[in-house]
Amino acid sequence: MLKINNLQARVEAAEILKGIDLEVKAGEVHAIMGPNGSGKSTLCQVLGGRDGYEVTGGTVEYLGKDLFELEPEERAREGILLGFQYPVEIPGVKNIYLLKEAYNAQRKHRGEPEADTFQFLKLVREKLKTMQMDESFLHRAVNVGFSGGEKKRNEILQMLVLEPKLALLDETDSGLDIDALKVVSDGVNRLRSPDRAIVLVTHYQRLLSHIEPDFVHVLSDGRIIKSGDKTLAHELERNGYHGIIEEAA
């Protein structure tokens, strides 16, 4: 589904990604772990298509297409959804309006008619229940006045409604208490399916005890220095990043 080949990128003058190779197949859950400043967020933003992140080398292929040929909104319509580390507050735009516009943009892209309001609300209500969110969230401005945990739930709510093929979760676990972490993880686990891939980007191992990954990669200084199965996460927990980085060096 996603093939990253020797990806290099910089932000302003700083070279952050120094040659990343990663292949993600449908049905798989990958965890990318690494210390602060290792390039985790940059990788997410490059895949999302944010301005200011300049790709200086390498290729990314998504479902056989050159990802960099696609605008951010085209990537989303093709099924990539990026869960933000810091979800953006948008005063004046209601949550339900954003959800509906996003949902219909996808349907339109697939040549399907727009969802009727009643059916759409039914779908959203069901997903709200999964995320243990009150219906009042729909009528509040996107993320405005939400707590950190509510913002993250809202990101996963969007995923449940939009059902991406490739979900990229950037530090979705940071700032969550145990209860919220469980709700968010349950939401993500519901997305698991044989035709969908999930990439979790995280600093901490604790998320991975709720969402069990098939593969774990350690990112350090812009490169993946070690890959393995879920036991690598346990090793990280025991020895810290330090041990693995030294071992790789």
Place this chain on the structure above:
Amino acid sequence: MSTNALSQHYAEQVQRLQDGLPGAIPEWLAGRRRGAAARFSEAGFPDPRQEEWKYTNVRPIAAKPFVAAMTDAPMSEDALRAIGFEGLDAYRMVFVDGRLRAEFSDLADLPSGVTVQGLSEALSSDPDPLEPLLGTLAHDRFSSFAAANMAFLTDGAVIRLGKGVRLERPLHLLIVGSAGGPVTWSHPRVLIQAGEGSEATVIEHYADLEGASGFTNTVTELRAEAGAQLRHYLLQDHADSAYHVGSLFIQQRRDSRVTSHNVNLGGRLVRHDLNVDLTEPGAEIELNGLFLVGGRQHVDTHTRVHHSSPHTTSREQYRGIGQGHGRGVFKGRVLVERGAQKTDAQQHSANLLLSPNAEIDTKPELEIYADDVKCAHGATVGQLDETSMYYLRSRGIDAEAARGMLVFAFADEVLERMELLPVRTSIENRLAARLPEAGAIDVIG
């Protein structure tokens, strides 16, 4: 027309007025009008060298030989429907080129204790009760436009609410400019006297038939007696070739509450002055404003809130959007007098520039002479937030639609304060239609 010829033109207008005031009008009124005419001919149109007109050069107005419309322009229900607010259940007065058209007005079933009449009719039938209302808040010295309005006064609306009366339905003053004929000016005057504990909503709505390029010079005087609750809409949706200067004067007594919604969408050159005097404790004003300037439009709004008594409150929120070569100005002055302790004043001006050629100037001015007050102000001019744009696009919404959503949301934070849903919806639709970036917006209430 040359400057000399223009001075000659306006001198003649004034002279005609001096000669032609009908003998039947009472001396107090004749005196005020003559004084105003003298003031106007002496001061002329304002000059950008004057501080209050620094950002707005009225030359385009001064360069045209405006005359009053002499005959009733054709008008139809269909035309009014297109201009009006769909679904609004309101009393209605229609003015065309400044003159009341009773055949299009509907004032049936006004509750007792409420008087609504045309100014011209009121002045010819029973003028004396108007003596304390007309020209007593709006002084000729305020500006030569206010003076011209008084001098060339022809018609307008008089609204008087008796003690404790509640007007259930809003009153819609639809003030329309017609197209064709010589370039016309009109000087509508609106007088609102809200008695003790009365309650009403008045919509002052300026619009044009297509192609109009006249000049509407309006003055409104609004008095809210103790405990009165007034909602006032000042909506300007002229043709883009039209000129508009409007001066609003509000005086509030003890515990009165006035909410003002001021929206500027149309017009070529527009100036609004909103002057509020909070004269007794407990008086409270809320000023909500939105302007959109595009093309070559110029819209200038000045607000002045005068806290002249303790325990008075003002809440002001103005927003501006600039696109094309539009030019916007907001100047908000708050004056807290010595002794006006416990004043609570908040003013916020936020502005959005959508094009590199648009310009908005915003200037808050706080003058505080009391020491136990809460005053806050903030002013911003910025562009659309890139992070918000990226966030929306990352959800599959294309750049154009995302831009539209954000601009609309910015404006709607002011519009959502409107209590009258049909007015709000209609303004939202007109706003969306004027935002080229917002072609795909459908309004969700």
